[in-house]
Amino acid sequence: MELPVIPFRNPVFVLAAATLLATAGALAAPTAADKEFRMMDANKDGKVSAAEHAAGARKMFAAMDANKDGKVTAAEMGAAQKKITGKKPSAGDLSAADKIKVVDLDGDGLLSAAEHEAGSHAMFAKMDANGDGFLSKDELSAGHAKMLKK
16 A cells, blocks of 8 residues: 655655745735835935935925924824834834934924934934945844834
8 A cells, every 4th residue: 555645745845835935035015124225225226325315214204294394293203104114103112202302402392304304314324333334224124123112
C-alpha cells in the first residue's frame, strides 16, 4: 500500500508556498511610513534630502490647516491625521495638542507655519542618524516613530 504524498513534503508544493509567502510581503498594503517616504522622495532616488523633507512638511502643514488661516489647531491636526498618514492615532501616540507643544515656540497652543518649518528642520537633523544629509526610509520611519510616541 502506497502512502499518500503529504503536500508539505512535496518539493514543488514547498517551493510554491515559499514563493507565495515571499510575494505576500511585497504585495502587502504600504504602511503610513511607506506612503510618507514616497510622498517626500520627490526625485525618487530612494532617499529624502533636507529640501524634500521641508517641501513635504509644507505640504503636510497645508493639508492640516483646514481653514487656511496660517495656523493649525489641535482639532485640525487631529482631523487631518488619518488623511495624511492613512491611520488613526493609537493609544501610544502623542495627542495632537502634545505634538503642537513640542514645536510651539510662542506657547499659544497653535502651530504656525514658521513653527512647523522650524520643527521640521530640527526633526530632520535628529532623524539623519548617519549624518549624510539624507533620510533613508528606515531613518524616516524610526525617527517619526520615536518622536511621536508618548
